[in-house]
Amino acid sequence: MSKFHPDPNSPVIAVADVWRTYRAGTHQEVHALRGVSLTIEQPCVVAVKGRSGSGKTTLLNCVGGLDKPTRGKIAVFGQELTHLGDSALTRLRRQWVGFIFQSFGLNPSFSAAENVDIMLRIAGASNRECRERTQFCLDLVGLTKWRNHRPDELSGGQQQRIAIARSLANRPKLLLADEPTGDLDTATTRDILSLFRKIVQEEHLTILLSSHDPLVDDYVDRVLHLQDGEFVES
Numbered sequence: 001m002s003k004f005h006p007d008p009n010s011p012v013i014a015v016a017d018v019w020r021t022y023r024a025g026t027h028q029e030v031h032a033l034r035g036v037s038l039t040i041e042q043p044c045v046v047a048v049k050g051r052s053g054s055g056k057t058t059l060l061n062c063v064g065g066l067d068k069p070t071r072g073k074i075a076v077f078g079q080e081l082t083h084l085g086d087s088a089l090t091r092l093r094r095q096w097v098g099f100i101f102q103s104f105g106l107n108p109s110f111s112a113a114e115n116v117d118i119m120l121r122i123a124g125a126s127n128r129e130c131r132e133r134t135q136f137c138l139d140l141v142g143l144t145k146w147r148n149h150r151p152d153e154l155s156g157g158q159q160q161r162i163a164i165a166r167s168l169a170n171r172p173k174l175l176l177a178d179e180p181t182g183d184l185d186t187a188t189t190r191d192i193l194s195l196f197r198k199i200v201q202e203e204h205l206t207i208l209l210s211s212h213d214p215l216v217d218d219y220v221d222r223v224l225h226l227q228d229g230e231f232v233e234s
């Protein structure tokens with residue numbers, strides 16, 4: 001196992017010729033990624049766009065250490081992921097990377113504040129840190145007034161804001177957002193994309209999001225197009 005030493009001054013993401021092949025049967029293989037390369041040097045918002053099945057989720061999962069490439073290399077903040085063991089990958093996900101999903105993935109019986117607070121508790125934060133950081137994250141996403149509401153008492157956009165606040169709790173330097181606006185209407189999609197811009201400015205982190213919505217082009221620094229597991233020119 002290699003050592004765990006990410007460095008905030010290294011490139012955020014360096015993906016080099018990554019392939020991910022799924023075995024779909026004894027003799028069948030699906031090449032979800034076919035030699036994908038991507039470097040992100042500085043904090044910014046990058047969108048990976050492409051039709052359903054083009055490999056967006058596979059790419060995000062590989063970058064976040066939830067899945068492993070079949071071939072090729074991925075480094076996050078200079079930390080090569082390929083040879084990391086499970087405990088190092090867990091640390092990476094807990095301390096450096098935040099995740100946001102289309103389905104929000106909130107705990108339905110927790111309030112907005114409790115959904116954020118639990119992430120800090122799992123990471124071992126003190127009571128005071130939990131209180132202050134939860135407050136800060138809810139303020140940042142504009143949910144201060146709704147802190148004691150449960151997800152089912154809030155709109156889809158508000159639920160996604162809880163998920164964003166939760167993903168920011170442990171001060172990640174990279175947010176991976178898989179179709180974060182997939183279930184939202186146009187106006188709410190614009191609100192959430194504006195919020196991403198604000199977060200990048202205020203928290204100095206990078207957001208890599210996937211989408212197939214033409215709207216995202218107005219809000220991101222860079223748009224990449226995936227087609228059948230390969231990046232193509234738009």
Ligand code: ADP
Nearest residue numbers: 022024030032051052053054055056057058059
């Ligand atoms: P997207 O997120 O762009 O819709 P995915 O990364 O989910 O694309 O999927 C890319 C390709 O890999 C698709 O053809 C999909 O069917 C296939 N695929 C994804 N996950 C699996 C899996 N666990 N087993 C087999 N094939 C998979």
Ligand code: MG
Nearest residue numbers: 056057058178
């Ligand atoms: Mg997907």
